[in-house]
Amino acid sequence: MFCCPLKMRGLGELRSGMESPTKDILIRDIAKYGGETVTIKGWVYNRRNSGKKLAFLQLRDGSGTIQGVAHVNEMPEEEFQSAAAVTTESSAIVIGVVKEDKRAPSGFELTVTGFELVGEGSNDYPIQPKEHGVDFLLDRRHLWFRTERQRAILRLRDRTIFYLRDFFNKDGFTCIDSPIITGSACEGTSTLFELDYFGRPAYLSQSGQLYVEPACMALGSVYCFGPTFRAEKSFTRRHLTEFWMLEPEVAWQTQDGNIDLQSRMIKSVVGRILENDAELIEQIHARQGEDSGEETAEEVISRLEKARDEKFIRLTYDEALKELERLGEPLTWGDDFGAPHETKLTEEYGVPVFVERWPAKIKAFYMQPDPDDDTYVQCDDLIASGGYGEVIGGSIRIHDSELLLKRIDEHKLDRRAFQWYLDIREYGTVPHGGFGLGLERLVQWLGGVHHIRETIPFPRTIKRLEP
RNA sequence: UCCUCGGUAGCUCAAUGGCAGAGCAAUCGGCUGUUAACCGAUUGGUUGCUGGUUCGACUCCGGCCCGAGGAGCCA
Numbered sequence: 001m002f003c004c005p006l007k008m009r010g011l012g013e014l015r016s017g018m019e020s021p022t023k024d025i026l027i028r029d030i031a032k033y034g035g036e037t038v039t040i041k042g043w044v045y046n047r048r049n050s051g052k053k054l055a056f057l058q059l060r061d062g063s064g065t066i067q068g069v070a071h072v073n074e075m076p077e078e079e080f081q082s083a084a085a086v087t088t089e090s091s092a093i094v095i096g097v098v099k100e101d102k103r104a105p106s107g108f109e110l111t112v113t114g115f116e117l118v119g120e121g122s123n124d125y126p127i128q129p130k131e132h133g134v135d136f137l138l139d140r141r142h143l144w145f146r147t148e149r150q151r152a153i154l155r156l157r158d159r160t161i162f163y164l165r166d167f168f169n170k171d172g173f174t175c176i177d178s179p180i181i182t183g184s185a186c187e188g189t190s191t192l193f194e195l196d197y198f199g200r201p202a203y204l205s206q207s208g209q210l211y212v213e214p215a216c217m218a219l220g221s222v223y224c225f226g227p228t229f230r231a232e233k234s235f236t237r238r239h240l241t242e243f244w245m246l247e248p249e250v251a252w253q254t255q256d257g258n259i260d261l262q263s264r265m266i267k268s269v270v271g272r273i274l275e276n277d278a279e280l281i282e283q284i285h286a287r288q289g290e291d292s293g294e295e296t297a298e299e300v301i302s303r304l305e306k307a308r309d310e311k312f313i314r315l316t317y318d319e320a321l322k323e324l325e326r327l328g329e330p331l332t333w334g335d336d337f338g339a340p341h342e343t344k345l346t347e348e349y350g351v352p353v354f355v356e357r358w359p360a361k362i363k364a365f366y367m368q369p370d371p372d373d374d375t376y377v378q379c380d381d382l383i384a385s386g387g388y389g390e391v392i393g394g395s396i397r398i399h400d401s402e403l404l405l406k407r408i409d410e411h412k413l414d415r416r417a418f419q420w421y422l423d424i425r426e427y428g429t430v431p432h433g434g435f436g437l438g439l440e441r442l443v444q445w446l447g448g449v450h451h452i453r454e455t456i457p458f459p460r461t462i463k464r465l466e467p
Numbered sequence: 468u469c470c471u472c473g474g475u476a477g478c479u480c481a482a483u484g485g486c487a488g489a490g491c492a493a494u495c496g497g498c499u500g501u502u503a504a505c506c507g508a509u510u511g512g513u514u515g516c517u518g519g520u521u522c523g524a525c526u527c528c529g530g531c532c533c534g535a536g537g538a539g540c541c542a
Binding site: 056071072133232236392439 | 478479492494497499500503505533534538539540541
């Protein structure tokens, strides 16, 4: 293993002395090097031999994939034997001539002229190019990354994060990191992970909201983006115990302004994914089984195009109740939506739906009452289209300290724990509001991914702490 | 926490209460254009654990363990 750098250098020198200088390239850029001799450093994810003189090597380097065609006449005999016997997921340095070929999916393949095995794989590589159970794959998450689908999902997650941050950056927001370890259990301890903090109880944060509220009073428009922890015993394909949440908070915010921000943010990300990263959606769904329960890539893309091009629906809670009754999924006033209600609503419109103005009694204590009727609060949930459920929950916050105190008492919360939170309202308070966006649910919706567990590198669920 | 379903070869799954099976992977052999290659052969088993019913249990019954899906709760 430790001799690799030397061997790598040796091979490069040998080759460059013999023929046109080879260049380390990324497979992604292969089209620029037609006819040239290049070096690819990567992994052999599959191999097919045809007779004793020809071997097809499926190569991956993290940027893309390409087929290497190794023929005994084109390369040193010893290196051909090594290539023709290489095991799944071995790493190798492959030198070859880039050739245009209509038979190749990318239009290019590599005529191999040199092959050096770097890290030999084992013959018991567990993940095959076929369907496996989710549990088996999650136990091998560290290897599962290497498959095309998982690489595409991780890329999609990365692009989504980048577009979100870019959107807020261009919209004049400042990123404020909120603490992950918190000292007080603001809304009860049942859904918090407790820590021993030098002998004192502490908790892993389940929201950064209380921390971005003061920050927006300093910087106007802010957001935090980081891991969030929920000890809820939720065990569905939409829940993780550790997930990433983006929480913008805006001073002087209004209900309409809050909805508009959410809508623009989602549309911006969707638009950029469609423009730049549609091939990731194709890759995610390339080897889909018939009973995967997932949309096809075409269905995902057309759903996203609708979200990009059409206005999102805005319904008040009361309007939504009427719609649900009409659609045959009635709900009693004062009850929260269940999954069937969310599905019914977005099926009806085919675009994300905002449900606003919820009954105060089923929402959080800090939400600002509706100016016309204080049995309601100014808030919204955004239900994603396609049955992916709630991706955003937002509200205007109570900015009046007396009202906030009243609510804290009504909810039987400890005033002392909220001292600094109340303090914001003492010094130049203004109406403000924001929302929380669940990153993994957004990625699920953008990619058409059935299980939320695939949308985070190392998922944490009630049952899963490893790897 | 509740409801439903499941646990058989490395993987994905079969098997009226009556010989433990297939495909893939692996190994060996064949093939000069394969695209999750193909063809032939070989290897591979404490049927989750435990107790019971039975001449006989992968199969039926009880208990336990593990997992999945859903509900509730939420992003």
